[in-house]
Amino acid sequence: MTTFADLGLSPKVLDAVEAAGYTIPTPIQAGAIPHALQRKDVLGIAQTGTGKTASFVLPMLTLLEQGRARARMPRTLILEPTRELAAQVEENFVKYGKNHRLNVALLIGGVSFDDQLRKLERGADVLIATPGRLLDHFERGKLLLTGVDILVIDEADRMLDMGFIPDIERICKLIPFTRQTLFFSATMPPEITKLTEQFLHAPVRVEVAKAATTAKTVEQQLVKSGKKDWEKRAKLRDLIRAEEDGLKNAIIFCNRKKDVSELFRSLVKHEFDAGALHGDMDQRARTTMLANFKDGKLKILVASDVAARGLDIPDVSHVFNFDVPIHSEDYVHRIGRTGRAGRSGKAFTLVTPSDVKHLASIEKLIGEDINWYDGDLTTLPVSEETDEAPRRGRNARGKSESKRKPRNEGRERERPQSEIDIIAAAERAKETGEQPVIEEKPARKTAEKPQKAAIKAENEQRRARPAAPQEQPRRERDRDHRRDRGDNEPSPVGFGDEIPAFMLIDTKI
């Protein structure tokens, strides 16, 4: 059997790999590392979670042992689609580069330029970047890419989805063609193939098992829900409580950033140990939330699809899809956050009548039918609860809640759309391939309209101006959730009564 020692890595690297507890390389590592060490271009087709990162980090470390970096002339460049992934790659260099003395610089948006400039000045052996900030530095003349010997393009198909390809093309053209290129993508759509033809030289193709099939270690279930947000939130709370026993930690995915912050605040109000993660949040908050979740200081992370791919959190016990993802591949990525490294995991997806179309395409993609949750959440005592916070008289900030009238009282009795109908329609949709028809009353729009218009206007304003400092979660709190909140302000759970410093200070210190 192949071991890391057989791949041609240097003793320093092998020592660090061993110290990290690994002896057997994954297929992508075994396939890519020997070629990378021979300075060949590599086209790696692999999903995240296959050990892809180490398949370029380890050979790079070995190759970097020869030579030194010069100021403003990084020796290697790694491009990542999101800030979190870039940071994660940096952590890998720290872990496996513990026997090396390499300068690693992380160039991502949302944080100050100064540290990044200092590291560039000092000479970076490894530059890890998201495209926007990299080009920003370049345009300011702080960076020369003519000294780059190794270029890594990671998650290329995701870069495509995100519209980064023009940036990638531009960056590729700034780097001498004598470089070595390591290129990774989970899928190979035509645009990506074109890119590899343009920028790779006689690449060695390393392909590992496609993970369009979901991990066997993940137990997937569908949960019927009414379509209204408050119904979904109530259902989710019931579900989390029903799963309480085996629930070590959980990621809850929403389709929209707005829903992430809404749900986050609702959960906090209901005294769940929850945090939030989405791309409009202050970078400091993003980093802190993710770090706390990884460290187990935060039990529940409500997130947008920024967290769907690639994030390496080995121990997530549950994934909840608050919304059915619109693109079926995202479902695979999301539930792939659990059941990692051979551990078992559970994935629950809330399904409303309007979701059955997307559900059908998910089941088609993964090639199996997902079971419906058979536990009866309605028998749980908590399901009689309204969407209001538990009435304990006093919340964390000591304000009395007793004055407030429980507006939602009795709502739970107004049962959502017949749940049986949802299942039947979903099954019909699968058989016929057609869009299921469920009778739905058009949503009544009355008093809510002006409020919605105001929110929309505000959103557009927000988009137009640069990201406000201190965006999340405090600011968003005041926006559009009067229905879901009382006059009490939830304090972020996991920090006790204290508002953590990162939420109170301005971004730029």
Added chain:
DNA sequence: AAAAAAC
């Protein structure tokens, strides 16, 4: 129906 990324 969305999200992601530079200031």
